[in-house]
Every structure is written in structure tokens, then in C-alpha cells.
Amino acid sequence: MDIRVLHPSDIPHVQLANITNLPENYFCKYYLYHAMSWPQSSYVAVDVSRPQKTPYDPPKIVGYVLAKMEEEPTDGVQHGHITSLSVMRTHRRLGLAEKLMRQSQRAMAKTFGAQYVSLHVRVSNTAALRLYRDTLGFKVEKIEAKYYADGEDAYSMKMDLTHLRDGVGIDGDSSDEEDGDEGEAVGSVGKASEAEASETKKKGGKKRKVKVGRGLGVGELVERNESQKAESVGLH
């Protein structure tokens, strides 16, 4: 089994897994929005045991986690959100969901500086609740009444990620921050930013934060309540 970043070409297969496993479904553009805006946050589990017969044979995607960063957090705290997670019935209880979640949480913290990650889960979803609360360490923040389109309540859950963000990884590994070289500067823009970076380094300055998402005009695609608002296809 291979756990890797979600590629745009995976989207139809992820969409199929989502429709098979959950009643909260989304348009293709919403998946693409996740993949293009926060490419390190969403992952797929691919069954690589099945040999690829032709170059056009699609990967067998047996699980996914679709995640994003909250663009305008109401509490003002930079955080991630799990939009959707599922694993095909044939591949459950193998630890795939746990691995997908951990990969995503790590990327949210290390790449996007998330302080915590949030999600919603149906109060009746015992399996997911056990995964989130007992295996991963999420805490229930509150119950959101009638959150889902069919009237079911949701647990709104949160998990702190500061231990990952501050350099201590899932396995206690703090090496990623110092990995250093990401390759040569490319073109005139690359050269300019390289010079700027070395100047900042000389002055002992910090990395500069840049605006992403809404600031670049893609905010209109953001959906607040994945189960009820415009992007949802609503196959209930």
C-alpha cells in the first residue's frame, strides 16, 4: 500500500470512493480547489499490489483524506480542517485512515503553520469517532445540532498540532525543519528571491509570510459547511 499526495488526476477515483463511503459528496471543482490550494494536505492510499496492465490503467485508490486550511478563521488562529476521510470497506482496519490523517496533520503543521486541526463527524459514527478520539487524540469541542442535511448532529472536534509545528514530528523526529537545500534558484525571480533570502539571513531576520487563498481571488469556492452549502451534491 502506498500513501502519497493527492494528484489532480486522482480526483475522479477519490470522488468514487467518497460517493461509495459517505453521504457528504462534492463537485469535482471542490476537490480540485483543495489539491491546487493546499497540495501537501490531501493524501490517497493506493493499492499497488495490483499490477498496472497498461500505462492508462488508473491507480487503485482505496482511501483518501481531503484537507484544507481555514482561510479566514473566526478565532484568528491558523488551522487546518479535514473536509472528508474514507477508506474502502475491503481495506479497512489496516491502519490506512490513521496514516492518511497523520500525514495530513503533519503537512498542515509543517507546511502551513496550523496550530490545530478541526473536523465534523456524525454523532452516530462510532468507527470514525474512535479513530479521531482514541487513536489520534482529537477532543470534542461541542455538538452542532442538525449539522448534516438529514438532521443528524455533529461532533465538532479539534486536535492541537503545535508539537508538530514546532519541529517535533509524529515519531519525535525534528529533522525536517533543517533539511535545507530545495534546489537551485530558477530564472530571474528565483535569483531575486535567493538574493533577498541571503540578505535576510545576514540580518538574522525571519522568513516572510505571504498571502495565499482568498487574497489571490479563489475565496469564492470556499464552502463553510461541507454537508449543506452550495458545493455539496447532496446524495442523501
Ligand code: ACO
Ligand atoms: N469500529 C471501532 N473502531 C474502529 C473502527 C470500527 N469499525 N474502525 C476504525 N476504528 C478505530 C480503531 O481504534 C482502530 O485501531 P485498531 O484497528 O488498532 O483497533 C483505529 O480507528 C484506526 O483504524 P484504521 O484502520 O486506521 O481505520 P480505517 O482505515 O479502517 O478507516 C474509517 C476508518 C475512515 C472511519 C472507515 O471506517 C470509513 O471509511 N468509514 C466510512 C466513512 C467515514 O465514516 N468517514 C469519516 C467521516 S467524518 C469526516 O470525513 C471528517
